[in-house]
Amino acid sequence: MNDTQRLLARREKLLGKNTSIFYENPVHLVRGEGVWLWDADGKKYLDCYNNVPHVGHCHPHVVEAICRQAATLNTHTRYLHEGILDYLDRLLTHFDSSLNAAILTCTGSEANDIALRMAQAVTGKTGVIATNFTYHGNTAAVSQLSTRMPPVGGYGGHVRHVPAPDSYRPLAGESGEPFAKAFRSEVEKAIQSLEESGHGFSALIIDPFFANEGFPDLPENFLAGTVEAVRRAGGLIIADEVQPGFGRTGKYMWGHQHAGIVPDIVTMGKPMGNGHPIAGVVAGSETLNAFRRAFRYFNTFGGNPVSCAAGMAVLDVLENEKLMENARTVGRYAKDGLCRLAEKHSIIGNVRGSGLFFGAELVLDRDEKTPAPEIATRVINEMRARGVLMGKLGIHQCSTKIRPPMPFSKENADLLLSTLDDVLSAV
Numbered sequence: 001m002n003d004t005q006r007l008l009a010r011r012e013k014l015l016g017k018n019t020s021i022f023y024e025n026p027v028h029l030v031r032g033e034g035v036w037l038w039d040a041d042g043k044k045y046l047d048c049y050n051n052v053p054h055v056g057h058c059h060p061h062v063v064e065a066i067c068r069q070a071a072t073l074n075t076h077t078r079y080l081h082e083g084i085l086d087y088l089d090r091l092l093t094h095f096d097s098s099l100n101a102a103i104l105t106c107t108g109s110e111a112n113d114i115a116l117r118m119a120q121a122v123t124g125k126t127g128v129i130a131t132n133f134t135y136h137g138n139t140a141a142v143s144q145l146s147t148r149m150p151p152v153g154g155y156g157g158h159v160r161h162v163p164a165p166d167s168y169r170p171l172a173g174e175s176g177e178p179f180a181k182a183f184r185s186e187v188e189k190a191i192q193s194l195e196e197s198g199h200g201f202s203a204l205i206i207d208p209f210f211a212n213e214g215f216p217d218l219p220e221n222f223l224a225g226t227v228e229a230v231r232r233a234g235g236l237i238i239a240d241e242v243q244p245g246f247g248r249t250g251k252y253m254w255g256h257q258h259a260g261i262v263p264d265i266v267t268m269g270k271p272m273g274n275g276h277p278i279a280g281v282v283a284g285s286e287t288l289n290a291f292r293r294a295f296r297y298f299n300t301f302g303g304n305p306v307s308c309a310a311g312m313a314v315l316d317v318l319e320n321e322k323l324m325e326n327a328r329t330v331g332r333y334a335k336d337g338l339c340r341l342a343e344k345h346s347i348i349g350n351v352r353g354s355g356l357f358f359g360a361e362l363v364l365d366r367d368e369k370t371p372a373p374e375i376a377t378r379v380i381n382e383m384r385a386r387g388v389l390m391g392k393l394g395i396h397q398c399s400t401k402i403r404p405p406m407p408f409s410k411e412n413a414d415l416l417l418s419t420l421d422d423v424l425s426a427v
Contacts, residue, residue, distance in 0.1 A: 032057030034056040077104075077298075127201045134164065267281050349369055377392065
């Protein structure tokens with residue numbers, strides 16, 4: 001039995017069977033720095049996947065801030081501490097003025113759970129709408145939103161799923177305004193169904209970049225009509241920014257800005273603390289106070305001084321190293337390179353994305369747009385074997401997921417593209 005087999009056996013014994021793991025030949029990582037990772041054998045990998053170390057693995061400024069605060073004080077928000085207030089004062093400057101209050105949590109799942117309850121508190125109703133290929137976390141409440149792993153006992157009746165937008169195969173068969181109208185129509189039908197069910201309609205929850213759905217390139221103002229329909233029905237818009245937030249799309253700090261909307265509630269997670277567990281919910285003060293009146297909520301670790309120090313340090317690095325601008329320029333460069341690969345490899349049916357979140361949908365036939373999920377699996381495993389880590393996702397599980405840490409450079413992009421060129425030629 002080799003080291004990998006021994007580790008897998010220990011995992012199964014101690015963590016249980018079917019614990020999620022990447023790649024057919026799992027990677028045993030021992031160190032990270034910037035956009036690079038090293039395994040136990042000393043092999044170096046280019047990280048083109050992880051948004052958790054948002055400003056780079058083990059960024060020294062973030063590490064120092066965590067250590068300094070951990071050596072000073074760490075407790076919870078039932079005591080007064082300026083750290084959480086200073087952090088939120090700064091964080092909220094990046095939002096529309098209508099989004100002016102927040103609750104900090106430890107995970108995006110917790111944040112989305114709170115967001116659903118905020119909508120219930122404001123509307124007095126429980127019905128929620130999500131797309132049919134979304135993921136918003138793993139609490140009992142938010143797991144009801146996912147169709148990929150239906151909850152034990154089935155759905156509670158208060159959830160309606162609408163078709164996820166697919167720019168490569170748009171609803172109504174057309175892009176542009178007909179595509180947007182078709183999505184709005186599906187949401188309106190779901191609202192009516194919830195109102196007739198007795199649950200009523202409280203909220204539409206979306207990742208405004210539709211990351212898990214395959215990050216489709218949507219027409220400008222795609223969501224404007226849908227937002228209007230939701231608000232006319234008395235519902236709230238919840239924007240899950242766990243993946244597109246903190247400048248990843250290049251031009252904007254948030255995915256909802258990229259989509260051209262102002263939500264009622266915003267949730268955040270992974271990138272906030274560069275790996276330190278901090279997440280949050282931002283809303284208008286009236287919405288947040290409605291939640292506080294309806295629910296007695298306290299989170300021991302949410303908003304603790306060390307987490308807030310990590311969050312503040314991430315904002316420092318984003319600003320000082322101009323990482324949103326880097327995402328825009330390097331992302332454009334990498335996406336252009338991917339388009340050139342599409343001219344060479346017919347298996348690439350569609351290239352899309354924004355900033356440092358981009359990829360290609362792999363198909364067996366460009367005319368028929370036949371998804372190629374098995375080939376996508378081979379590609380990401382071959383990339384891993386050659387020292388580049390990436391993933392796949394999307395409605396048809398055939399879109400490459402390229403979402404590196406924000407310091408990703410043009411030189412890194414060249415390595416990614418040349419390796420992908422070799423792999424596509426091989427498969």
